[in-house]
Amino acid sequence: MPVARGGGKNKQRSLAMYSRRDLIVLFAVVAVLSAWGRNWLSAEAAEATEATRQVALEAAMAYPILLADTKQTTVVKVGLAGFKLDSNQQRAPVNVALVLDKSGSMSGAKIEKAKQAAIDAVRRLGPQDIVSVVTYDSTVSVLVPATRLTDKEPVLAAIRQIGAGGSTALFGGVSKGAEEVRKFLDRERVNRVLLLSDGLANVGPQSPAELGELGASLIKENIAVSTMGLGLDYNEDLMAQLADKSDGNHVFAESSSDLAAFFDAEFDDVLSVVAQEIAIHIKCAEGIRPVRVVNYDAEISGQDVIVKFNQIYSEQEKYLVLEVEVPASPSDAARPVATVSASYTNMVTMATDELSGSVDVRFSAEEAEVAAATNRIVAYNCVAQIANDRNAEAIRLRDQGDVEGARELLRKISTYLRDEAQKLDQKPLADQAERNEWLSDNLDKGDYGRVRKAVIMDQQNRRGNVPSRSDGR
Missing domain, CATH: 3.40.50.410 (von Willebrand factor, type A domain)
Structure with missing residues (x-):
């Protein structure tokens, strides 16, 4: 079959060389390819849109490399991030x-x-x-x-x-x-x-x-x-x-x-709710002992940890911090820590979506290598929740009349936060330390009732969320 080349007039002369049957076949092929292209692009666009309408799961170790030959307790973050709602009509x-x-x-x-x-x-x-x-x-x-x-x-x-x-x-x-x-x-x-x-x-x-x-x-x-x-x-x-x-x-x-x-x-x-009926199942690997979930109520049975959330909002990050005990292991060894699965009702598609992930660690005899491997953002999230949990204990001491005990604990927590802020290069932890120091200075002031209400609100809203609300100062 002759091949058409060139523009305008040459192209017209070349088409004339085709038989009527050839032209019918040619146009049919073009039409089929065009329709296939449109369908392919539509499918790709639909797949991309669907992907943006799913909650994202993050399962990560704060310290992916641990010191060898040492039994220790470390922390795992399991987070869910809500997708962005495009319009009010979608809610x-x-x-x-x-x-x-x-x-x-x-x-x-x-x-x-x-x-x-x-x-x-x-x-x-x-x-x-x-x-x-x-x-x-x-x-x-x-x-x-x-x-x-x-x-x-x-x-x-x-x-x-x-x-x-x-x-x-x-x-x-x-x-x-x-x-x-x-x-x-x-x-x-x-x-x-x-x-x-x-x-x-x-x-x-x-x-x-x-x-x-x-x-x-x-x-x-x-x-x-x-x-x-x-x-x-x-x-x-x-x-x-x-x-x-x-x-x-x-x-x-x-x-x-x-x-x-x-x-x-x-x-x-x-x-702006994008997900409801959220269930997270963490299954710790053999030899790994789940100790506690720092910031949420959890069901812990053997190697299984279950945590449930009611909802997640658009663009909200909501996470739990799990403390686990890891047995001593030799340098250069690696071991699985846990598998994670999550299910939720997608409030846009109304489907039940399922997510999965896993975390593991390896071991080193070199302290510098252990420190360099720290996941700073994950570690920051975990430190913030651990400090928030300990602050609740300080409030309980103050309620029992032990003002000095509460003040001493708050100052210890502040020192912990400032040390971690420097190690992790995370200024929000230093800000959290400053709030603790402000609280320790106001434990016995005449307006402690107002202070306490502001602190309780702050603690509740910080639990498992990226901090965003005022602490009432």
Whole structure:
């Protein structure tokens, strides 16, 4: 078959040399190749898009090379990073109950600011979302039963009518909020109870342990509770336990003027959930003993470690730190430490995604080689969580009246943080040390109640997250 060369006129003369049958075959081949190319590009684009809509798993040793011939405890980081949501239309629908304290202490500016913050939050939701409004004082009332938000005005009007008066039936308010969420409970929705209170629970169950148990039961239903403590009179341990055990957020709003910003931040999270029902399974290799998970509740049985999260937000990094005991091994040897598997519900595709990874170590007799191999970012993450955990012990000492013991421990933690900041070249650890020194200087000041609330919020929000919120200083 002649080959066409050249441009314009020569090309036309060459085509004339083809028979009609040749031209039909030629154009058919071109059409097939063109369609194949388009399909191939579409498949490649779809595959690339799918890859960007998956949570990323990181399983890594802080110290990939360990000193030989020494039994030692070291740390493993297992992290999950949420993908970026491209648009508001892509987000999962939400099912949220607003549970608002309207006891007598909420009168005046507090209740007005709370109502406006709730109204602004509802305005951010769409017709695909479910909302309910529960109020509590001495008793609990369902102001707005769980309903699809096809018409916002009745909901907003109901919120505007809230008035303050009575005691604080906090446990009952949260329970009723969860009951409303259950009416539309769906694994394809983000199920959340948002609690606001300015006082001590004084009607019904009122201890941190009892509220923690409520949170632990709700996470099993895929319901998270986020708590907002307003002012200086609420019980921060109770509020933090409830949020912690259900994998929600906890914030301290010293003034009612802070409520709008905190409501807005909470709904930023609620509207950006990319993964739910997260289960992480770490299986330690033979000879490796799992000691504890530093920053989360975990089930440890033999070589198996199970940790569950309720949700991960868009572009959020959430991680656990596992301490493991490694037996002495000769120089130049290598051994597996653990395999890691994770599963979660993808809130964009609604599929169950599965991830896997593994970690291992090798051994050296040279201390310089061990130090040079340190994964600085992973080590920084682990040090931050270990220090956060030890800070909680310092707060317990202060609560028991041992101010000097708490101060001494905080200073030891500060020294540890500064040493690691220098070794790892991680300034955030030095900043964390500075916060500890500030706390140790304020353990016996007149405003320790405010300090303690800020510290509890900071500890809860730092747990397993890249630090981003204010410490209240």
